[in-house]
Amino acid sequence: MIAPTPHQRQNAATDQLATSARPVVEMTGISVEFPGVKALNSVDFRLFPGEVHALMGENGAGKSTLIKALTGVNQISAGTIVVDGKQTLFGGPADARERGISTVYQEVNLCGNLTVAENIMLGNEPRRFGGLDWKAMRAQARVHLERMGLDIDPASSLDSHSLAVQQLVAISRAMVVDAKVLILDEPTSSLDADEVEQLFRVMRRLREEGVGILFVSHFLDQIYAISDRITVLRNGQLVQERMTADLPQRELVSLMIAGTSDAEVGVATERRGKAMRTEDSAPLLQAVGLGRKGAVEPFDLDLYPGEVIGLAGLLGSGRTELARLLYGADKSDSGQLRAAGSDLKLRTPRQALAQKIAYTSEDRKGEGVVGELTVAENIILGLQAARGWMRPLPKTKAKQIVEAYMKALGVRPANPDALLKNLSGGNQQKVLLARWLATAPKLLLLDEPTRGIDIGAKTEIMNLVSELADQGMAVVFISAELEEVLRLSDRIAVMRDHKKVAEIPTTRDVDVPQLIEVIANGGESK
Template sequence: MEENNVLLHMEHITKRFTGSVALSDASIRVARGDVHALIGENGAGKSTLIKVLTGVYRSDGGTILFDGQPVAFQSPQQAQHHGISTIYQEVNLVPYRSVTENIFLGRELFRWGLLDWRKMNTEASTLLKRLHLSIDATKSLNTYNIATQQMVAIARAISFKSKLVIMDEPTSSLNDDEVATLFAVIRQLKAEGVSIIFVSHRLDELYAICDSITVLRDGVTVDARPIASISKLELVSKMLGKDLGSVQQSGQTSFDASRHHAQQEVLLDAVGLRQGRKLQNASVKVHAGEIVGLAGLLGSGRSEVARTVFGADPIEAGKITIDGKEVHFRAPIDAIRAGIGLCSEDRKIDGIIPDLSVRENLTLAALPTLTRSGIVDRKKQEQIVDRFIQRLGVKTAGPEQKIRELSGGNQQKVLLARWLCLNPRLLLLDEPTRGIDVGAKSEIQKLVEELAESGMGVLLISSELEEIIEGSDHVAVLRDGVTVAELSRADISQNVIMAAMAHGEEQSGTGEGA
């Protein structure tokens, strides 16, 4: 790439937060008129890199050149003023203001000291027509659906006459026709010389619209090249940090595949689950005494499957059968009564209540069984807490210690205990070992195996292929909300799983085609 054709050059960017390093050596070069993909799994550093560029965060090292000049923006407004617009996945507009007001927010047009509504409405309508959007710009934004709101956000970004537009998961709330419209707009912007940074987890979209790609992993840029020169399978291997064609070595986890064996009894049979674009045709089956691994890249629909089975999210189509009977859970309480527990992906947001004690967090789901006439049986509660602290080896100063003071591994043990004290028959574990130390990870893996050996069914969701490969009796692979492979123990391998993630079908070879 010739230097005079480079619009953005971020090099050796570092960013540290208390207790963690988000970026350690991240770089990206975006050419003028380039549609540039920025990809990576959860925690790779994509959002942090964007926020460093746009002035939300200050970097701790590295250089940024934009349009040939060194920059260090102090705020998103300053970045916007210099020609960088960002469209986030969550629409950050004002819902109770009109479409026109949102497009011109902060830079309203005046005539004779008064707001020039006629000109603003006219210009807003022109922008919207450019996006093939026929709506009344004078109406409140919240009268339109999320997809339309997303297009309004894009119209606002275009109105700034930006040199660089950053689109963070812009298609997440759009249907296929709306995605096609968005891609037409992107191609139009490209033809006008505008550069796009396109963040998406959908591989097919990347290959359909992007010219080049930068891959982040653990805060480091691990690859950057024209997208036509890298296959989907190689791209998946870069994101996951796995070598193509490598032989999977056993013993990388504490799982012992010989210790658990599936029984004939089917606990869960979910077939054809659909939920917008998140789930298109997802299916998974779990027998008693079996660990089923659910594999897939970020955004493939893994967590959504668990949440729909647990009754946390509704489904538009499909069937969920528990113990041979079709169920329609309206809320998680229905799933809990049916003997199902869920340890969610983000324990800080959806798991622990930080200012409550270990005792209160551990027995939260069991409170209905511990309460009589609105009063908790404290003695029975303490007996349960003491038993599970000892059983799971929770390192704590005592049951009354606030859970936020515990390590990540011990918080995760408390969340597991929350469900185990209800003696569930099916346990849904979404990233149960993410963000915890090696020792705690080993203990949790051994515990999961013991649970399966005792006859419990376990659905294990993990981004770590080693956990899926060594811990699972069967594996289901998701891609863009579709179950694309179902593997028995003999067929489970790193290459087969990655091929399914990349191409959407079971393949025995590594394949080089995109």
């Protein structure tokens, strides 16, 4: 974890810049409209040379739209963009890049099948006899890579490197043009702590060189570790622009979340070890030395009916991989699962479903939503798949199930015939939950069910999970938000570096810092 040290780093010079220096980018009264939606409504934004400016907001607040408006991907319907003192409208990312504004996106948007050198240099490649000069290209690429502190072979193909390296290659590419402005759109979401630190070193160096950096990240710690200034957007509108040093975390969060005071943020149920197992209660499912090479090291885990197990750990710590083994989504290569004392072989999700195990993937769009099917079809999909295609669910029964779950989960709009792709993230998540609940699972594996959805839906889902556990369901709950895990779980399994390192009952005295401690120390302090 990166220690937030805003005050050490916050220097007087940046404050001064705010008042005296001319912003390198100044956007005034920016509006962007899509048919039927006003994505941005008269937003102001400015970026000074030599600062890291964090753009904050919940999903749908308008962060990416603002970035796209700046780089010319989205057309603005009102407002002015002044870059370097001149009013400008860019024709697209390429145009913006040529004129000193480079963007690096969340998912590495480079071509894995090309070499590292090409990924850095294409568009600015050195030429010889009218064609690419490969030798010079590799040499120049090496210089740019060194600037990022990377020592890799420019002739190697990009997809032979880790995501973190690819991300730094993307920044190398961005800096080839001597960018005055660097836009980093959630570059850290798939990096581990060391990698983030390396990225920050690069960012600090660029800041010293006078580059204005626009930084988007969902990790508050990172924002406080690196940014000088914060602009908060909400529902397409500017909320505030503040110096990071003067904005406490709590206030930032409340600025981001519409109409919620501090108290309302934590409205969801507090379970905290509510389920009290008696000595003689039998586990529903036992993992004994279960593991998969490269994914999770062999682990033991007992799951009891009526109990919520939280999986805590950083992104990439093996949380998802563990859940996928329990579901048979990936095949294990060591250990076994036991149910009621006998071995259980799960090779496919289908077999898991037959054992009344259900799993919602963290990748909602890729592995959950079947967008062009209706809400109703999505809800009965799991149930129908279990029955096979020859025994269709009777229409009236299907209708009953769909209506019951839509009502229970409060799916909006309450139209079973709407296509699922047209629903908001939170409602899609509810529909997916309904799909699994309809199969009447005994064990429910929830992988990041609360990610990227609004606070209201989040609360509803967490309350529901707690209720289900009360009714006797075993639940495994995964979330990046430790607060949520702590709140909802009866017991927490801590993951670190693809290993289950600790198991903690969530008694009253366990708090988030303690949990972080365990994650950080790999459970040794316990």
